[in-house]
Amino acid sequence: MATLLTNRRMAPELRERVERSVAGRTTSHTKPARFRAILRFLFLISVIATIVWTFSHNRVAARELERRRSALLSELRTHGGSLDVRARGAIAEDEKFLHDLAGPYEGDVAAFDFQAPGALAQRIVYVRGPIEAFTSGASIQNAAGASLDEAFVRCLLDPPRSRKERDVLSKARAVYAATAPLPNVYRLYDAYAAHVFLQPAFEARVRAADEHELTTFEKRVERARLGQTKSALAAQLLVAVLDEPGDLKVPADLDGERPHDVRVAIVDLAGSKVLFRARRHVDPSGWSEKSRVEFASAMDSCALAYDLHHP
Amino acid sequence: MASSVPDLLHPSARARIDGPHTKLAVSLAFATGVAGGLFVEALDRATVAPSSWLPAAFAGDLFVHQFASMCFGFTVEGAPATLATKHLVSVLSHPPSDPAIALHRRAILSELVASKELRESLEKLYALLCRLRTLLEGATGIGKWDPNRRQLDILQVTKEILDCMGDRFASAESGLKVLHAFAEEVRAGEPYRSLSDLLRYDERLATLNLQVTVGADGQLRGFQILSIQENAENPFVNSAPRRWLSKLELFARGFRFSDAEVIARLIDAVFEGVVDELVRFVQLLGDVELYLGALAFRDRAADAGLAVCLPKLVDASEPRTITQLFNPLLLAHGMKPVPCDIALDRHDAIVLVTGPNSGGKTRLLQSMALAQLLAQCGLFVPAKEATIAPAPSLVVSLIQETKADQAEGRLGMELVRIRELFEQLPPGAMVILDELCSGTNPSEGEEIFELVIRMLTRLAPQTFITTHFLAFAARLEEQKTIDSLRFLQVVLGPNHEPTYQFAPGVAQTSLAGQTAARLGVTGDQLLALIERNIRAARTPAE
Numbered sequence: 001m002a003t004l005l006t007n008r009r010m011a012p013e014l015r016e017r018v019e020r021s022v023a024g025r026t027t028s029h030t031k032p033a034r035f036r037a038i039l040r041f042l043f044l045i046s047v048i049a050t051i052v053w054t055f056s057h058n059r060v061a062a063r064e065l066e067r068r069r070s071a072l073l074s075e076l077r078t079h080g081g082s083l084d085v086r087a088r089g090a091i092a093e094d095e096k097f098l099h100d101l102a103g104p105y106e107g108d109v110a111a112f113d114f115q116a117p118g119a120l121a122q123r124i125v126y127v128r129g130p131i132e133a134f135t136s137g138a139s140i141q142n143a144a145g146a147s148l149d150e151a152f153v154r155c156l157l158d159p160p161r162s163r164k165e166r167d168v169l170s171k172a173r174a175v176y177a178a179t180a181p182l183p184n185v186y187r188l189y190d191a192y193a194a195h196v197f198l199q200p201a202f203e204a205r206v207r208a209a210d211e212h213e214l215t216t217f218e219k220r221v222e223r224a225r226l227g228q229t230k231s232a233l234a235a236q237l238l239v240a241v242l243d244e245p246g247d248l249k250v251p252a253d254l255d256g257e258r259p260h261d262v263r264v265a266i267v268d269l270a271g272s273k274v275l276f277r278a279r280r281h282v283d284p285s286g287w288s289e290k291s292r293v294e295f296a297s298a299m300d301s302c303a304l305a306y307d308l309h310h311p
Numbered sequence: 312m313a314s315s316v317p318d319l320l321h322p323s324a325r326a327r328i329d330g331p332h333t334k335l336a337v338s339l340a341f342a343t344g345v346a347g348g349l350f351v352e353a354l355d356r357a358t359v360a361p362s363s364w365l366p367a368a369f370a371g372d373l374f375v376h377q378f379a380s381m382c383f384g385f386t387v388e389g390a391p392a393t394l395a396t397k398h399l400v401s402v403l404s405h406p407p408s409d410p411a412i413a414l415h416r417r418a419i420l421s422e423l424v425a426s427k428e429l430r431e432s433l434e435k436l437y438a439l440l441c442r443l444r445t446l447l448e449g450a451t452g453i454g455k456w457d458p459n460r461r462q463l464d465i466l467q468v469t470k471e472i473l474d475c476m477g478d479r480f481a482s483a484e485s486g487l488k489v490l491h492a493f494a495e496e497v498r499a500g501e502p503y504r505s506l507s508d509l510l511r512y513d514e515r516l517a518t519l520n521l522q523v524t525v526g527a528d529g530q531l532r533g534f535q536i537l538s539i540q541e542n543a544e545n546p547f548v549n550s551a552p553r554r555w556l557s558k559l560e561l562f563a564r565g566f567r568f569s570d571a572e573v574i575a576r577l578i579d580a581v582f583e584g585v586v587d588e589l590v591r592f593v594q595l596l597g598d599v600e601l602y603l604g605a606l607a608f609r610d611r612a613a614d615a616g617l618a619v620c621l622p623k624l625v626d627a628s629e630p631r632t633i634t635q636l637f638n639p640l641l642l643a644h645g646m647k648p649v650p651c652d653i654a655l656d657r658h659d660a661i662v663l664v665t666g667p668n669s670g671g672k673t674r675l676l677q678s679m680a681l682a683q684l685l686a687q688c689g690l691f692v693p694a695k696e697a698t699i700a701p702a703p704s705l706v707v708s709l710i711q712e713t714k715a716d717q718a719e720g721r722l723g724m725e726l727v728r729i730r731e732l733f734e735q736l737p738p739g740a741m742v743i744l745d746e747l748c749s750g751t752n753p754s755e756g757e758e759i760f761e762l763v764i765r766m767l768t769r770l771a772p773q774t775f776i777t778t779h780f781l782a783f784a785a786r787l788e789e790q791k792t793i794d795s796l797r798f799l800q801v802v803l804g805p806n807h808e809p810t811y812q813f814a815p816g817v818a819q820t821s822l823a824g825q826t827a828a829r830l831g832v833t834g835d836q837l838l839a840l841i842e843r844n845i846r847a848a849r850t851p852a853e
Contacts, residue, residue: 003557003560004549004556004557004560005549005557005560005561005573005576005577007546007549007553009544009545009546010546010547011504011505013501013502013584014501014505014580014581014584017579017583017584018576018577018580020580020583021576021577021579021580021583022560022561022564022576023564034565035565036565036566037563037564037565038565039565040562040563040565041563044563
């Protein structure tokens with residue numbers, strides 16, 4: 001059995017003896033050495049196997065991580081790539097219009113024809129909130145988060161048949177009972193929710209993310225509903241309803257509704273132009289007690305929408 | 312492995328120790344450093360040359376063991392040598408039947424006496440063999456903690472032994488030349504070259520050329536290695552990466568991961584090549600011990616003003632002449648023996664020795680027997696000059712201790728002793744008997760005595776018998792009816808004191824009265840003792 005202890009300069013007889021010495025003779029005192037050798041061999045094999053398994057596992061994990069990273073980046077690029085320049089700056093544009101609308105009232109604008117076919121069939125981004133919430137980007141985002149798909153926008157797209165209490169109540173009930181989202185209306189919050197994921201900076205973070213961070217990003221992107229965001233950013237119209245503070249001396253209804261002024265604006269986002277701006281007063285006192293208990297706010301919203309359609 | 316055996320005791324070399332057993336013991340001792348008594352055990356069980364002598368017939372009465380341990384003791388490097396006494400006694404007690412063996416030993420002793428250098432070389436060789444024995448039989452000092460160091464020391468001594476044998480005995484012409492021949496054969500072989508290479512590897516793996524700078528205050532300021540030169544010609548030198556890989560290989564094979572393990576494997580391989588030579592050194596130690604012991608005996612005698620010699624070996628019919636024969640046992644006990652001369656016309660005579668008690672008769676018998684024994688072993692005899700006729704056997708009966716379980720009385724035991732003598736006595740043997748038939752009344756004893764003598768003549772032995780049957784001896788001398796009978800008597804001084812010299816003839820008296828007076832056993836002395844005891848009995852106790 002060859003050994004590294006021998007070399008060519010050694011006499012053949014010496015080489016043989018060195019090899020015998022290394023191999024161990026068949027005497028009892030060499031048995032522990034052989035046993036030790038077997039143990040060490042097994043240990044060595046297990047160490048090598050562990051290293052190979054770890055290396056292989058890490059390689060598979062790294063490959064899987066890269067695959068997930070690529071998938072996420074691909075998804076981000078798919079959604080982000082379809083956004084045009086206007087869509088990328090849509091939030092800033094929306095905030096600018098909302099900020100202006102919350103300022104001193106600049107008077108009515110009536111360049112929007114509610115009766116025109118398809119006028120409200122365009123992609124709409126909608127937000128409603130107290131007027132004081134629309135003073136800065138952060139507060140607008142908070143207001144957008146609190147703004148739901150509520151009665152006004154539904155009634156705007158599908159107004160009550162008349163302003164009679166019976167028709168308005170019926171519509172308000174229908175609005176509350178509706179579960180299917182409106183096909184062309186998106187919340188402004190949708191634009192905020194995933195807007196950050198469509199920015200190049202987020203791509204850079206995804207590229208640098210480890211497995212844990214990537215998992216977090218994946219979950220956040222999954223929850224963010226990029227499709228909704230993209231649609232919200234690509235909306236053609238901004239419909240904003242800003243509730244001015246009501247008269248605090250008048251008791252509020254159970255849903256918080258009380259008489260107050262409401263600013264309504266419809267903005268052509270593609271043209272960066274306010275198409276409609278109006279300031280209306282809503283007052284639930286005109287509705288019967290029975291209707292107001294549950295539907296004061298919805299009925300005021302639907303009545304307002306009816307009024308816009310029928311000035 | 313060398314084909315020859317460095318046997319100093321025999322002209323035709325023979326391996327006398329149990330080779331396989333000793334090889335195993337040496338290997339274990341080399342590996343463990345625990346093998347107390349390996350050499351002694353192997354030598355104790357060593358065989359000897361064929362001999363017709365039966366040690367039981369003489370060794371006890373001649374105190375051969377005491378003689379060997381006390382007369383053959385010598386010092387090595389200033390300390391008393393630890394002799395393998397049993398082996399020595401075994402060799403001394405078995406004089407070889409082949410006379411060529413004795414001549415072989417005599418030639419070696421003659422050369423050692425003639426050449427001071429060869430004797431010093433033999434002493435040096437013995438000292439090295441003792442060092443080897445010490446290293447093999449018990450790990451001491453650093454060897455306890457560093458087995459490799461101890462094993463390298465063993466290999467170093469092995470090489471020194473071979474070099475000593477090869478270099479210092481080249482001029483030998485006697486049997487000592489086998490040492491040179493053996494060493495040359497071994498040194499021409501691969502195992503010796505590997506041994507030398509390994510020792511060089513141990514001493515000089517590489518040479519560093521250093522430059523050290525010292526400041527004015529004597530402090531070390533600079534230290535620079537100018538060059539490193541590995542001893543690349545040495546077959547044990549491998550490159551540094553290969554040495555590291557070797558360690559890894561050994562670890563995978565179940566050994567330790569260390570430089571020590573690498574050198575241990577190499578030591579093991581080199582040792583395997585020379586282990587047979589080490590086994591032969593065990594036998595050689597015993598051989599050298601015999602010669603140095605004989606020389607020490609010679610030195611001890613010379614210090615006491617006595618001389619020893621290698622006797623002239625003659626035929627039994629030739630005259631026996633011994634000059635200044637002394638008793639080595641007395642010398643061993645620190646007494647200065649008085650040498651005597653013995654002159655007889657033939658060796659194969661029956662010599663009756665008579666004389667006073669404490670006249671040296673028994674000491675003479677011991678001296679004669681020991682001289683015969685040593686002469687036939689090929690060693691120095693305790694005499695300035697001597698002629699010795701080799702005998703096929705020796706029977707000595709000097710003392711008869713009374714044993715608690717003996718079945719017979721004193722006469723019965725003597726008769727048993729006579730029966731045993733004839734049972735084992737071959738023709739021409741040497742017989743030494745002290746005070747034959749002294750255990751019965753003289754008239755009956757003399758009858759048995761004469762019967763024994765007449766029977767002995769049929770075997771033509773070399774016989775020495777002491778007796779106090781003076782009248783009987785005188786009658787035999789006068790009658791001359793037994794041709795081979797000779798008589799020696801103790802020579803007395805002017806005041807009838809023994810001179811420890813011997814002359815032909817029969818003593819007139821045993822001087823028992825003189826001996827009794829010397830020991831306080833006269834009538835007046837005994838009477839004085841009796842009266843003292845009576846007075847003591849009458850005096851009341853105080």
